[in-house]
Amino acid sequence: TGTVWMMSVFQALCKQLQVPFYNISPSRGLCSTKADRREFLIEKIGKREKCVIFENHSRFDLQNLDLSDVKGVRIVRDPRDVCISAARYHSWAQEPWLHIPKEEFGGATYSQVINGLETFKDRLVFEMENASNWTIQKMLDFDDYGVFETIHFEKLMVDVNMMEWHKLSIKLGFDGIELVISQRVF
Secondary structure (H helix, E strand, C coil), X not given: CCHHHHHHHHHHHHHHHCCCEEECCHHHCCCCCXXXXXXXXXXXXXHCCCCEEECCCCCCCCXXXXXXXXXXXXXXXXXXXXXXXXXXXXXXXXXXXXXXXXXXXXXXXXXXXXXXXXXXXXXXXXXXXXXXXXXXXXXXXCCCCCCEEEEEHHHHHCXXXXXXXXXXXXXXXXXXXXXXXXXXXX
Protein backbone atom coordinates (compact mmCIF):
# COMPACT_ATOMS: atom_id res chain seq x y z
CA THR A 1 0.00 0.00 0.00
CA GLY A 2 3.01 2.29 -0.25
CA THR A 3 4.22 1.60 3.27
CA VAL A 4 7.72 0.53 2.28
CA TRP A 5 8.06 3.45 -0.13
CA MET A 6 6.99 6.06 2.43
CA MET A 7 9.11 4.48 5.15
CA SER A 8 12.18 4.68 2.94
CA VAL A 9 11.39 8.29 1.97
CA PHE A 10 11.02 9.37 5.60
CA GLN A 11 14.08 7.41 6.74
CA ALA A 12 16.20 9.05 4.04
CA LEU A 13 14.73 12.46 4.85
CA CYS A 14 15.50 12.04 8.54
CA LYS A 15 19.04 10.98 7.74
CA GLN A 16 19.57 14.06 5.56
CA LEU A 17 18.04 16.38 8.17
CA GLN A 18 19.76 14.60 11.08
CA VAL A 19 16.43 14.04 12.78
CA PRO A 20 15.60 10.82 14.64
CA PHE A 21 13.35 8.33 12.85
CA TYR A 22 11.34 5.94 15.03
CA ASN A 23 9.38 3.06 13.58
CA ILE A 24 6.87 2.02 16.24
CA SER A 25 5.18 -0.66 14.14
CA PRO A 26 4.75 -3.83 16.22
CA SER A 27 6.80 -5.90 13.76
CA ARG A 28 9.82 -3.65 14.35
CA GLY A 29 10.14 -4.56 18.03
CA LEU A 30 10.43 -1.03 19.42
CA CYS A 31 6.78 -0.94 20.48
CA SER A 32 5.23 -4.37 20.26
CA THR A 33 1.92 -3.53 21.95
CA LYS A 34 -0.67 -0.76 21.85
CA ALA A 35 0.36 0.22 25.39
CA ASP A 36 4.04 0.42 24.32
CA ARG A 37 3.12 2.70 21.39
CA ARG A 38 1.02 4.92 23.65
CA GLU A 39 3.84 5.22 26.22
CA PHE A 40 6.38 6.00 23.49
CA LEU A 41 4.14 8.71 22.01
CA ILE A 42 3.54 10.27 25.43
CA GLU A 43 7.28 10.41 26.02
CA LYS A 44 8.25 11.85 22.62
CA ILE A 45 5.39 14.34 22.40
CA GLY A 46 5.99 15.44 25.99
CA LYS A 47 9.67 16.11 25.26
CA ARG A 48 8.76 18.04 22.10
CA GLU A 49 11.57 16.19 20.34
CA LYS A 50 11.75 16.98 16.65
CA CYS A 51 11.50 13.55 15.07
CA VAL A 52 9.53 11.35 12.71
CA ILE A 53 7.44 8.61 14.25
CA PHE A 54 6.32 6.01 11.72
CA GLU A 55 3.70 3.31 12.18
CA ASN A 56 2.77 0.99 9.30
CA HIS A 57 -0.98 1.21 9.91
CA SER A 58 -1.25 4.71 11.42
CA ARG A 59 -2.10 3.33 14.86
CA PHE A 60 -1.53 6.46 16.90
CA ASP A 61 -3.38 6.75 20.20
CA LEU A 62 -3.06 10.50 20.78
CA GLN A 63 -6.15 10.98 22.91
CA ASN A 64 -5.76 13.58 25.68
CA LEU A 65 -2.24 14.58 24.60
CA ASP A 66 -1.08 18.13 23.92
CA LEU A 67 -0.79 18.04 20.15
CA SER A 68 -0.03 21.72 19.59
CA ASP A 69 3.35 20.93 17.99
CA VAL A 70 2.40 17.65 16.34
CA LYS A 71 1.97 17.25 12.60
CA GLY A 72 1.34 14.05 10.75
CA VAL A 73 0.55 12.46 7.46
CA ARG A 74 -1.15 9.25 6.53
CA ILE A 75 -1.17 7.80 3.09
CA VAL A 76 -4.28 5.96 1.93
CA ARG A 77 -4.65 3.86 -1.16
CA ASP A 78 -7.54 2.89 -3.37
CA PRO A 79 -9.02 -0.20 -1.65
CA ARG A 80 -8.86 -2.17 -4.90
CA ASP A 81 -5.13 -1.54 -5.11
CA VAL A 82 -4.74 -2.42 -1.42
CA CYS A 83 -6.11 -5.88 -2.16
CA ILE A 84 -4.05 -6.39 -5.30
CA SER A 85 -0.84 -5.23 -3.66
CA ALA A 86 -1.44 -7.27 -0.51
CA ALA A 87 -2.35 -10.45 -2.42
CA ARG A 88 0.97 -10.22 -4.24
CA TYR A 89 3.03 -9.14 -1.22
CA HIS A 90 1.58 -11.69 1.19
CA SER A 91 2.53 -14.51 -1.15
CA TRP A 92 6.29 -13.91 -0.68
CA ALA A 93 6.80 -11.59 2.31
CA GLN A 94 8.69 -12.75 5.39
CA GLU A 95 6.67 -10.82 7.98
CA PRO A 96 6.41 -13.12 11.01
CA TRP A 97 2.60 -13.02 11.27
CA LEU A 98 2.31 -14.54 7.79
CA HIS A 99 4.10 -17.69 8.97
CA ILE A 100 2.29 -18.43 12.23
CA PRO A 101 -0.12 -21.38 12.09
CA LYS A 102 -3.70 -20.22 12.63
CA GLU A 103 -6.59 -22.23 13.99
CA GLU A 104 -9.01 -20.55 11.58
CA PHE A 105 -6.90 -21.90 8.68
CA GLY A 106 -6.86 -25.43 10.05
CA GLY A 107 -3.34 -25.01 11.41
CA ALA A 108 -1.95 -23.58 8.18
CA THR A 109 -0.27 -20.19 7.98
CA TYR A 110 -1.59 -17.20 6.05
CA SER A 111 1.30 -17.65 3.63
CA GLN A 112 0.50 -21.32 3.09
CA VAL A 113 -3.18 -20.64 2.46
CA ILE A 114 -2.70 -17.77 0.03
CA ASN A 115 0.04 -19.63 -1.84
CA GLY A 116 -2.12 -22.75 -2.00
CA LEU A 117 -4.86 -20.99 -3.94
CA GLU A 118 -4.99 -21.80 -7.66
CA THR A 119 -5.75 -18.44 -9.23
CA PHE A 120 -4.91 -14.83 -8.55
CA LYS A 121 -8.65 -14.15 -8.35
CA ASP A 122 -8.86 -16.69 -5.50
CA ARG A 123 -5.97 -14.90 -3.76
CA LEU A 124 -7.75 -11.57 -4.14
CA VAL A 125 -10.95 -12.91 -2.62
CA PHE A 126 -8.99 -14.48 0.26
CA GLU A 127 -7.13 -11.21 0.79
CA MET A 128 -10.35 -9.16 0.74
CA GLU A 129 -11.89 -11.45 3.35
CA ASN A 130 -8.83 -11.37 5.61
CA ALA A 131 -5.95 -8.89 5.92
CA SER A 132 -7.13 -6.28 3.40
CA ASN A 133 -10.54 -6.15 5.02
CA TRP A 134 -8.83 -5.10 8.27
CA THR A 135 -6.61 -2.55 6.49
CA ILE A 136 -9.50 -0.93 4.65
CA GLN A 137 -11.63 -0.76 7.81
CA LYS A 138 -8.74 0.97 9.63
CA MET A 139 -8.49 3.52 6.80
CA LEU A 140 -12.19 4.29 7.25
CA ASP A 141 -12.10 4.45 11.07
CA PHE A 142 -9.00 6.66 11.33
CA ASP A 143 -9.06 9.53 13.85
CA ASP A 144 -6.90 12.36 12.53
CA TYR A 145 -6.85 14.16 15.91
CA GLY A 146 -6.81 17.39 13.94
CA VAL A 147 -3.10 16.94 13.15
CA PHE A 148 -2.91 14.35 10.38
CA GLU A 149 -3.06 15.28 6.74
CA THR A 150 -4.46 12.52 4.54
CA ILE A 151 -3.10 12.11 1.04
CA HIS A 152 -3.87 9.48 -1.55
CA PHE A 153 -1.06 7.20 -2.66
CA GLU A 154 -2.27 7.53 -6.23
CA LYS A 155 -1.72 11.32 -6.14
CA LEU A 156 1.85 10.83 -5.01
CA MET A 157 2.52 8.22 -7.69
CA VAL A 158 1.76 10.73 -10.46
CA ASP A 159 3.28 13.75 -8.70
CA VAL A 160 6.05 14.20 -11.26
CA ASN A 161 6.27 17.95 -10.55
CA MET A 162 6.23 17.21 -6.81
CA MET A 163 3.50 19.78 -6.17
CA GLU A 164 1.55 17.46 -3.84
CA TRP A 165 4.72 16.52 -2.00
CA HIS A 166 5.70 20.19 -1.71
CA LYS A 167 2.30 21.11 -0.22
CA LEU A 168 2.56 18.16 2.17
CA SER A 169 6.10 19.13 3.20
CA ILE A 170 4.93 22.66 4.04
CA LYS A 171 2.03 21.27 6.10
CA LEU A 172 4.53 19.08 7.95
CA GLY A 173 6.46 22.21 8.91
CA PHE A 174 9.44 22.04 6.57
CA ASP A 175 10.85 25.32 5.35
CA GLY A 176 13.95 26.73 3.67
CA ILE A 177 16.63 24.14 2.98
CA GLU A 178 14.43 21.44 4.56
CA LEU A 179 11.98 21.87 1.67
CA VAL A 180 14.77 21.48 -0.86
CA ILE A 181 16.01 18.33 0.89
CA SER A 182 12.46 16.98 1.15
CA GLN A 183 11.91 17.45 -2.58
CA ARG A 184 15.25 15.84 -3.46
CA VAL A 185 14.59 12.82 -1.20
CA PHE A 186 11.07 12.33 -2.54
